[in-house]
Amino acid sequence: MDAVLDLLRTYSTTIAVIGVSALLALSVWLTLYAGQLTLGNAAFMGVGAYVSALLGRVLDVPFPLALVVGAFAAAVLALPLGAIVFRLRGVYLAIATLAFGEIVRVILLATPITGKGQGLNGIPPKTELWHIYLSLLVVAYVLWRVQGSSVGRAWAAIREDEIASASQGIAVGQHKLAAFVIGALIAGWAGGLSAHVTFSIDPSDFGFTKAVQVLVFAVVGGVPNVLGPILGAGVLTALPEVLRPLRDYRDIFQGAILLLVIIYLPRGLVTFVDVRRTRRLARIGAVDVA
Amino acid sequence: MMRRAAVGLAGVLLLASCGGGTATPSGNPATATVAAPKPDIKIGLATAKSGAANFYNPQQSNGALLAVDQINAAGGIAGAKLQLIVEDDGSVRDQGITAFRKFIEQDKVVAILGPTLSAVAAGAHPVAQAAGVPVIAISNTGLGIVGKCEYGPCDWIFRASLGEQSAVPETVKAATQKLGLKKVVIIYGDGKFELDDLTIFKEAFKANGVTVSKEIAYTAKDVDFAPFVTQAKGENPDAVVASSLAGPAGKILDEVAKQMPGKRVIGGNGLNSAALLSNANAGLMVVGTAWSKASTDKTNTDFVAAYKTKFGADPDQFAAQSYTAMIVLADALKRSGTATDRAAVKKALEGVSGLATPLGAFSFTTDHDVKQPTFVMTVKDGQFIPFQ
Amino acid sequence: MAEQLYNAVFIGSIYALFALGFALVFSVLDILNLAHPTVFMLGAFVALFAIGTLGLPWFVALVVAVLVTGLFGIVLDRVAFAPLRRRGAPALSSMISSLAVTLIVVRLVELRYGGDFITFPAGAVPAFVLRVGDATFEGIRLAIVVLSVALMLVLTYVLQRTQLGRDLRALAENPRAARLLGVDVERAIAATFFVSSALGGLAGVLLAFAYNTLDSKMGVPLELRAFTVMVVGGMGSLPGAVIGAYILGFGEVASLVYLPTELRDAFAFGLLFLVLVARPTGLLGQKSPDRV
Numbered sequence: 001m002d003a004v005l006d007l008l009r010t011y012s013t014t015i016a017v018i019g020v021s022a023l024l025a026l027s028v029w030l031t032l033y034a035g036q037l038t039l040g041n042a043a044f045m046g047v048g049a050y051v052s053a054l055l056g057r058v059l060d061v062p063f064p065l066a067l068v069v070g071a072f073a074a075a076v077l078a079l080p081l082g083a084i085v086f087r088l089r090g091v092y093l094a095i096a097t098l099a100f101g102e103i104v105r106v107i108l109l110a111t112p113i114t115g116k117g118q119g120l121n122g123i124p125p126k127t128e129l130w131h132i133y134l135s136l137l138v139v140a141y142v143l144w145r146v147q148g149s150s151v152g153r154a155w156a157a158i159r160e161d162e163i164a165s166a167s168q169g170i171a172v173g174q175h176k177l178a179a180f181v182i183g184a185l186i187a188g189w190a191g192g193l194s195a196h197v198t199f200s201i202d203p204s205d206f207g208f209t210k211a212v213q214v215l216v217f218a219v220v221g222g223v224p225n226v227l228g229p230i231l232g233a234g235v236l237t238a239l240p241e242v243l244r245p246l247r248d249y250r251d252i253f254q255g256a257i258l259l260l261v262i263i264y265l266p267r268g269l270v271t272f273v274d275v276r277r278t279r280r281l282a283r284i285g286a287v288d289v290a
Numbered sequence: 291m292m293r294r295a296a297v298g299l300a301g302v303l304l305l306a307s308c309g310g311g312t313a314t315p316s317g318n319p320a321t322a323t324v325a326a327p328k329p330d331i332k333i334g335l336a337t338a339k340s341g342a343a344n345f346y347n348p349q350q351s352n353g354a355l356l357a358v359d360q361i362n363a364a365g366g367i368a369g370a371k372l373q374l375i376v377e378d379d380g381s382v383r384d385q386g387i388t389a390f391r392k393f394i395e396q397d398k399v400v401a402i403l404g405p406t407l408s409a410v411a412a413g414a415h416p417v418a419q420a421a422g423v424p425v426i427a428i429s430n431t432g433l434g435i436v437g438k439c440e441y442g443p444c445d446w447i448f449r450a451s452l453g454e455q456s457a458v459p460e461t462v463k464a465a466t467q468k469l470g471l472k473k474v475v476i477i478y479g480d481g482k483f484e485l486d487d488l489t490i491f492k493e494a495f496k497a498n499g500v501t502v503s504k505e506i507a508y509t510a511k512d513v514d515f516a517p518f519v520t521q522a523k524g525e526n527p528d529a530v531v532a533s534s535l536a537g538p539a540g541k542i543l544d545e546v547a548k549q550m551p552g553k554r555v556i557g558g559n560g561l562n563s564a565a566l567l568s569n570a571n572a573g574l575m576v577v578g579t580a581w582s583k584a585s586t587d588k589t590n591t592d593f594v595a596a597y598k599t600k601f602g603a604d605p606d607q608f609a610a611q612s613y614t615a616m617i618v619l620a621d622a623l624k625r626s627g628t629a630t631d632r633a634a635v636k637k638a639l640e641g642v643s644g645l646a647t648p649l650g651a652f653s654f655t656t657d658h659d660v661k662q663p664t665f666v667m668t669v670k671d672g673q674f675i676p677f678q
Numbered sequence: 679m680a681e682q683l684y685n686a687v688f689i690g691s692i693y694a695l696f697a698l699g700f701a702l703v704f705s706v707l708d709i710l711n712l713a714h715p716t717v718f719m720l721g722a723f724v725a726l727f728a729i730g731t732l733g734l735p736w737f738v739a740l741v742v743a744v745l746v747t748g749l750f751g752i753v754l755d756r757v758a759f760a761p762l763r764r765r766g767a768p769a770l771s772s773m774i775s776s777l778a779v780t781l782i783v784v785r786l787v788e789l790r791y792g793g794d795f796i797t798f799p800a801g802a803v804p805a806f807v808l809r810v811g812d813a814t815f816e817g818i819r820l821a822i823v824v825l826s827v828a829l830m831l832v833l834t835y836v837l838q839r840t841q842l843g844r845d846l847r848a849l850a851e852n853p854r855a856a857r858l859l860g861v862d863v864e865r866a867i868a869a870t871f872f873v874s875s876a877l878g879g880l881a882g883v884l885l886a887f888a889y890n891t892l893d894s895k896m897g898v899p900l901e902l903r904a905f906t907v908m909v910v911g912g913m914g915s916l917p918g919a920v921i922g923a924y925i926l927g928f929g930e931v932a933s934l935v936y937l938p939t940e941l942r943d944a945f946a947f948g949l950l951f952l953v954l955v956a957r958p959t960g961l962l963g964q965k966s967p968d969r970v
Binding site for chain 1: 396441
């Protein structure tokens with residue numbers, strides 16, 4: 001029992017990071033589900049992180065409230081972004097959201113109060129594991145219900161064919177914007193949680209690398225259902241720790257595993273979990289959903 | 291579906307436990323019989339073997355390994371052998387924290403060395419502080435590592451790597467005197483190290499009555515440095531200051547040689563890199579280092595020779611610092627007479643005074659920072675030589 | 679001032695040379711090849727190997743590097759992109775698979791050469807200069823400037839006037855129709871990757887020569903610039919990519935001279951954002967932004 005407790009204590013940060021990564025992956029999953037490819041959620045995470053950390057430090061705002069404000073700050077920032085870019089699609093949208101994210105990051109770097117390039121250090125470790133996993137459970141549940149609701153069906157329709165959806169009377173613009181803003185809200189919340197886990201944040205935590213990483217979680221996990229991004233985040237975050245014994249060759253195996261999954265598992269890692277459904281979908285030819 | 295998720299998560303954790311590094315069972319000295327050998331003294335080393343800072347290895351690991359080998363060959367500490375457990379911190383905070391936690395919770399080490407980067411230390415050191423484990427920083431040279439830390443009290447943290455706060459003023463003083471500086475321009479990067487250095491340089495120049503007429507910023511993503519040096523040239527400074535890491539510094543050196551011939555480039559610890567020695571314009575630089583290979587102290591010449599024999603290459607400053615930290619720790623362990631009492635080791639570390647190391651006579655200040663001479667150096671014929 | 683102008687031209691040329699290969703693959707295959715920075719780096723390291731280990735003179739090393747990276751491009755396609763194409767996977771999957779290949783290749787290079795930057799053996803790299811009146815121009819830098827424009831012109835000519843070019847344009851327009859029209863699609867794709875990667879490798883070697891150093895992460899800063907360059911100049915347009923590169927280069931130097939230092943980075947991305955919002959097709963873009 002002692003050994004198990006030691007194990008859990010050793011990997012407590014990893015488990016926390018997995019939870020946060022899962023939340024982020026869900027935030028990206030949401031926009032992917034609505035047919036939008038976004039690389040901006042890392043920046044929204046950063047906004048949530050900095051706002052909540054600074055509120056706690058400068059104004060002594062209690063932790064839960066700081067998290068909420070951080071998440072809403074991210075959502076508010078997503079409003080103009082969503083409205084402006086909704087007429088872009090695919091790769092263009094991805095690049096626009098990436099550009100937006102980078103601008104946010106640069107502004108973070110330039111504002112003195114954030115500590116600029118030196119980062120914000122000495123953030124009290126207020127996040128407990130249960131905060132993260134409760135949030136994850138709630139968000140996953142809500143998204144799962146939404147998936148089956150009329151809003152969820154509208155998103156799926158938009159993803160398949162925007163013009164047809166519009167002709168059916170679906171308010172395409174509003175639905176896309178909603179996906180963006182809710183995604184940003186979740187990412188901001190995750191950012192606030194994560195800032196209070198590792199004692200310190202700096203702008204490079206929220207750049208291109210992170211944005212791509214989160215996207216990879218969602219896609220590798222699988223887009224068809226809510227479980228996908230969670231699985232993707234879990235496996236890919238745990239992978240470097242699991243591969244520790246491989247030492248210098250770690251990255252090579254990580255790359256190889258990523259490659260194999262993306263090529264041979266079109267529905268992502270979820271395929272392993274939902275075998276029956278995958279087979280049924282494959283039979284009717286609806287294999288890819290991303 | 292949720293049940294499968296739970297199973298999945300449990301499976302991941304199980305996998306993670308299988309890959310949990312070299313978890314050795316903790317020895318129990320209390321029940322050792324007279325004839326049983328003493329249990330190993332366990333020490334953790336968190337270092338960047340992969341990721342952005344992976345160029346610190348293998349030197350950083352090698353320095354510590356050499357010290358451990360030598361001490362064990364000489365009989366260990368009162369008969370107990372040292373066991374060095376090395377983990378990769380991946381140059382990222384999360385992995386650094388996990389490495390520290392593993393050392394503390396699973397390996398049950400008596401002390402930890404590392405991690406490599408200050409940004410990673412910002413997350414890892416508080417973990418050790420909270421758990422009451424002594425840490426010796428071996429390559430963190432920025433602000434807020436020891437003494438006054440942003441996360442609260444940090445009395446369990448010691449530093450063996452000469453801080454820029456100590457080195458830079460010496461460099462600036464020497465440069466101002468020998469070059470007759472009145473006006474300089476600082477070119478600086480956007481990372482934590484570079485920004486810390488900028489602050490320290492500015493203070494040092496002010497203290498020496500030199501004007502910093504312009505501060506020019508570049509980012510980690512800049513490829514060409516000609517525009518920055520051209521801007522600097524416009525100010526007509528007496529010297530250029532490069533508050534940067536080695537890669538950009540090399541490009542800055544080349545540009546200054548091209549655009550401002552005859553001007554020197556003053557730098558912080560970032561320029562203190564073996565990779566820069568092969569730069570054709572390395573002779574322009576003036577940098578304060580913690581170690582001089584040319585030092586004729588016996589401890590140093592022995593170290594250089596032993597390193598060369600064991601690893602087939604010359605050591606560099608990183609190796610010298612990790613080696614020194616290890617022998618400092620060993621000295622503290624010997625005086626404390628314990629293999630597991632972390633508080634006793636901490637107290638013994640505080641008592642380190644005038645220990646002979648490759649870095650010179652080594653002591654800790656009351657702030658647990660290293661007290662050692664600064665070597666102000668330049669480069670000639672591919673070697674660091676004292677700056678005259 | 680004139681000096682900063684030349685600096686801007688040089689920087690623009692670096693971006694252009696790098697972006698050409700990247701833009702080529704995108705314009706023909708709609709793929710964002712995130713492994714392009716890696717072939718860039720690979721070219722430099724192959725040259726290092728040729729010079730340092732095989733003792734070859736620099737011009738031979740250059741040719742070898744270009745050929746090797748071109749061939750690697752074909753391998754890259756076979757391994758990372760072709761299987762996805764066969765099952766009609768979305769563009770996103772290709773991005774991720776190229777990312778995976780990057781992880782592997784960069785690590786392999788680091789295992790052999792370490793993560794720190796390396797200098798070429800003394801005297802191995804050409805260092806000729808051209809003197810025009812008062813000014814001195816470095817040979818390699820000049821070569822980069824000239825080549826970026828020359829290669830763009832050559833590529834455009836190939837695309838417009840040769841059979842291969844027609845095949846590629848047909849492929850870009852509609853792969854299925856191209857196949858029906860008798861285009862050897864597999865050969866065309868292989869050619870695209872060969873040329874694109876060879877260009878990337880060439881850029882890598884030249885840049886390594888220009889700075890006399892190289893490291894495993896040298897492609898990373900250029901990656902993000904490549905996005906900006908393509909979007910500003912117009913997705914799918916090669917001359918557009920080059921023009922976009924020069925706009926970015928000039929913009930960066932201008933913002934260094936005229937803007938407060940911290941906001942410099944925001945310039946590149948602000949420009950990108952503005953173009954995407956106001957004129958998504960970019961300056962010379964031929965593809966509508968609706969193409970995924």
